[in-house]
Amino acid sequence: MASIEKLPAEEAQLEWNTPLFRTALAQFEQAIPYAEINESIIARLSSPERAVMVAVPIRRDAGNVDVFPAYRVQHSSVLGPTKGGIRYDPHVTLGECAALAVWMTWKCALLRLPYGGAKGGIRCNPRALSPGELQRLTRRYTAELMGVIGPQEDIPAPDMATNEQTMAWMMDTYSMQVGHAVPEIVTGKPIALGGSLFRREATGAGVVMVIERACRRLGWTLADQRCVVQGFGNVGGIAAQELSSKGALVVGISDVSGGIHAPDGLDLEAARNWIAAHGSLEDFPAEHVTNAELLELPCDILVLAALEDQLTGENAPRIDTRLIAEGANGPTSIEADAILAERGIPVLPDVLTNAGGVTVSYFEWVQDLGRLFWTRDEIRARLAEKLGDAFDRVWALADAKGISLRQAALVAGINEVAAALKARGIYP
């Protein structure tokens, strides 16, 4: 029987062997001793079930044709259709998509959503593409994935540099191929197409729901905390706004151009207006810091809502915070995790903390399938209930087993998948 211990890493993981996939696998290995799992299930969950690579050609505005590498990786379909975002980024690789698909499996299982994990993306620089080029790229990519995605097979959603418009193009392309409207093929759609109220805010708002619950457990008052938020997009921007609306002081934020800092609190509305007018925080009238400096600013809560691999063995010893919340996927390396644990700084892990997005995606899919739509308040309340329940289970497991919150979150997710795999057995 194959297991990750028995097969050399290069042999078992040849195709996905990238730093991010190794991180995902190392986290899995750290959770295994505490999970109810056997060797064959370990082997099954150590590799994605399916990965698709396509070369996507589009006609550029200048008239020439360019071809972009693109991927869709489905990690586990044991609990239901696979689910996960599509990202447009110059660093997208098969290994990155595979790692992110693994995390989606644990995330969906932890939240008890009837899904497995997937992730896809196109390796491109979205900032260098016109809206017309982005539309042609999205439509051709969707056409290449016919037969791979589907409302009962694999349901895409937005991720880095993709949004409601991207999902509308995907939905339209898929629907035109099958001959009728299929809103349930993607989530994170415009409301006009069967999108869910509160989906856009869900990830950022969910991050703050988890932080709030953690503060209560730690005996802190959220309104007394000074926060730094890395990333000011759909996750970080909303998280910063929610933190501030709950009375917390946001002393640092950042976007692609770098960070800004104000120990007495930043004017978030002015920052938002500046970005709307100028495209980024560059030249915003405030003290500017680099991205690396932002992460080391003194604060009580550090929210990582930008990219993967931000806290590493190099900077973790200097992080000056009391609590870390992972709004992005994979922002903390294995080395940083160990250093932060030693320093007694709890990390609210990605698979729990940013699960608000996929949870409201699930609500959207359920509403689309039933052709019946819920109110914003109903969705917000259902999200708070789901995240609160997952948080309490993770906290209790971490306490009971004396493990980190990340290990506990993964163990909780892995146990759900392993139990289903065991019950289903191997086909044929």
Ligand code: GLU
């Ligand atoms: N891309 C988001 C994530 O990483 C959302 C996925 C979804 O809604 O399916 O969780």
